Amino acid sequence: MDQIEPFAEITHQAVVFPEGMALDCGRMLRQVTVAYRTYGSLNAERSNAILICHALTGDQYAADTHPLTGRAGWWANLVGPGLPIDTDRFFVICTNVLGGCMGSTGPRSPHDDKPHEPWGHDFPPVTIRDMVRAQKKLVDHFGISQLFAVIGGSMGGMQVLEWAATYPEAVFAAVPIASGAHHSAQNIAYNEVGRQAIFADPDFNNGEYWRLGVIPARGLAVARMVAHITYLSEAALTRKFGRRLRDASSLTLLDDKFEVESYLQYQGSAFVRRFDANSYLSITRAMDFFDLAFDRDGDLSRAFAGTRTRFCLVSFSSDWLFPTKATREVVNALIRGAANVSFVEIMSDKGHDAFLLDEPDFHRTLAGFIAGCADHRGLPHKETV
Amino acid sequence: MPDGSLRASRQAHAAHHMRVDLQLIADLVKPGSRVLDIGCGDGALIGHLFHTRGCDARGLELDMALVTRAVAHGLPVMQGDADTDLVYYPDQAFDYVVLTRTLQAVERPLEVLQQMLRISTRAIVSFPNFGHWYLRAQLLLGGRMPMTKSWNRMWYETPNIHPCTIQDFFDLCKAEGYVVEQWLALDDEGHRAPWRRFPQLANLFGEQGLFVLRRR
Structure with a gap:
């Protein structure tokens, strides 16, 4: 392979939190930048916000053209006007995760102690929970006390579960897709x-x-x-x-x-x-470290005890990275906590990637779950907006 | 407006046809209660209970195609098996657990009933009555396994591996110490049949038995 130069630093829409943030590892980031994109508009009650969490190599450009690659957003088939995550009806937020490289604080950001150098390999280890805490800062910044839904696939699904466990009151509905409560040894x-x-x-x-x-x-x-x-x-x-x-x-x-x-x-x-x-x-590393049951004596159900969040879990039959078994483990933990759970395994031969692809059953499931939750939440129907 | 939208969806739902026996079951459920429908199919009963009686109604269904259809209609349904997945629910999580026309098809009916009355205060159970006169007549006169609208698969491929009669079910409740709070016999349309006071007649003429049980 020919020598390739580092990709250009470009400006992303972002909020800087000068108060910084304590990390799970015990270290402190003196300031935190959260880069994000939004789609649709927030209603007066601030009750129609959906947070989308991206996977390992995704970013905040879920539904619009990527500034570096020029390609359509990674969930452009799912997020947009009239689509299952309907931007005519919902205010959709997608952030770049902490540790990422599309504008949020990460290894390419300036080092806290050496402002003229990037963090590089010296960047403190971050966890999925740290990523979620950074997202929470942005959600608070928008003045949203409860997200209508948090939705994500793969590592995005881990963030969804972490949201539901860490901020249960701030999540009306949670949709972890093709995900699990921890990585397997194989992962x-x-x-x-x-x-x-x-x-x-x-x-x-x-x-x-x-x-x-x-x-x-x-x-x-x-x-x-x-x-x-x-x-x-x-x-x-x-x-x-x-x-x-x-x-x-x-x-x-x-x-x-x-x-x-x-x-x-x-x-x-x-x-x-x-x-x-x-x-x-x-x-x-953050994905490998993630284990919702770890600091709960191995009892995953304790992560969701007494939760009022409505869950919809989706797995794909040919996914061997996060097989249905991993999803079912979360489902069983949720019902041990008497949570409100929908669970569907979508028949697909496309493997883990199916969550990014046009899978009509998956899209119908997601759209229906969101519509049902909007009914329960008392959100106005689309035609009356 | 939220109120208007809820009313509109209620009306839309009321117009939707539901199996007659499900309507009877819905009438047995107190408004606002927590309900789990095991073998909920496309979720018609739980949708009805939410929209018309304000229940927190959820469903469990084995067939993934039906689960997908139910969730796509906004109903909280999960894929699972009555024989293996009830153990995960905590004690007394529900006011009612419903099992319609499914008991005869589960692998371990006794354990399923025990689980139902562990996770719920009341169990509502319906099953096709194998004691119906027409089945008896077919076996007596034809000498072959009966075939009816409810018992419509050949003996070697039927999922209904544990058929029972209304009287058998009374015996089971007695042996297990369950209180029969209410019971009904239904005709083949799912309407209430007039054999309320006479279990023997109900066992002869009722096409289905419908029971409301609780633990003593």
């Missing part, structure tokens, strides 16, 4: 392969690659390729690529390439142009 193992690939890249320079004006592009690309495999199902890979070759009709053992190889290489090289390696390390 951690795949993340570790990615991290080791980054460490092994000579350009990593012990996390201070910014000093050299380079990025550990090969390592980060390999990390992305490994992760990408976990987002797809075997059936989806077979359907998309099978054993087809690129620009060749038969194998010669010389320089032929399977289509799946070139696809993964493309995924890797596109990724490094929009994502920071230290952010990748930071966020994968």
Whole structure:
């Protein structure tokens, strides 16, 4: 791979919280920036806000064109006027997570003690709960005392669960999708392969690659390729690529390439142009560390005891990264706490990625759940707005 | 306006047709109570209980296609199995647990009833009555397993693995120490049949039995 320069620093819509924030690790960020996008408008009662939480490599550009890639938002098929998360009816907020690299405080932000250098590898370890606390600051900043809903897939689903556990009164409805209450050993193992690939890249320079004006592009690309495999199902890979070759009709053992190889290489090289390696390390660590039952004596139901939040959990039948079993564990913990739970496993052969794709049953489920909750919450119907 | 919208959705719901036996069950439920409908199908009963009686009604359903349809209609329904998933609910989480036309199809009816009366004050149970005269006549005269509207699958593929009669069910309640607060026999349309005082006649002419139980 040719040498790739770090992606350009651009201005994102953001709020700076000068009071800073204490982190779970015991360290303190002296000031915190939360970058965000919003869609739709907040009503006078401030009761129609939906917070969307992004996954590992997502960002706040959920429904509009990404400023770096020029591509449509990662949930543009779900968030917009007349779509299941209807911006004609709801005020939708999406933030870049703490530790991210699209404007929120993270490894690319100025170091608290050395303002002319980025944090880099020195950025304090953050947790999913830290990410949620930073989001809470923004929600408070908007004067919203209760979010109508918090919705997210994969790591976004972890944030949804953390919101419901940490700020139960601030969440009317929670929708964790293709997610779980902790990473399995297998999830951690795949993340570790990615991290080791980054460490092994000579350009990593012990996390201070910014000093050299380079990025550990090969390592980060390999990390992305490994992760990408976990987002797809075997059936989806077979359907998309099978054993087809690129620009060749038969194998010669010389320089032929399977289509799946070139696809993964493309995924890797596109990724490094929009994502920071230290952010990748930071966020994968946060995911691995996440365990809602950990400081509750291993009893997940205690995270949700007495909750009045309405939950809708969604899993996908071919997802092996967050299999239905992981969702059902959360469902069972919720019903032990007598919570109001809807739970659907969507039949799909598209693997973990299905939560980002056009899955009509999933979209119908989400739209119906939101409409039902709006009824319970007493939100006006769309035509009367 | 929230009030107007709720009224509109109530009216829309009232216009929607519901199985007659579900209407009878809905009438047994006190307004504003907590209800779990096991085997809730597309959620018709829980939707009705929410919209017309202000209940906190939830559903459990085995068939994922029905669950998806119910949730897509805004109803709090989760996929789960009566035989295995009731254990997760805490004691006395509900005022009523409803099991309509499902008891005969569960693997362990006794345990399911025990769980129902652990998680709820009252259990409302309905089942097709295998003691109905027409079934008896088919077996007596034809010598083969009966086939009716309710018992409409061949013996080798029926999901109804635990058929019972109204009198069998009375015996079970006695043996388990459950109080029968109310009971009804229903005809094949799901309407109330006039055999209220005579269990033997109900057992002969009732197409379904409907019971409200509580623990002693």
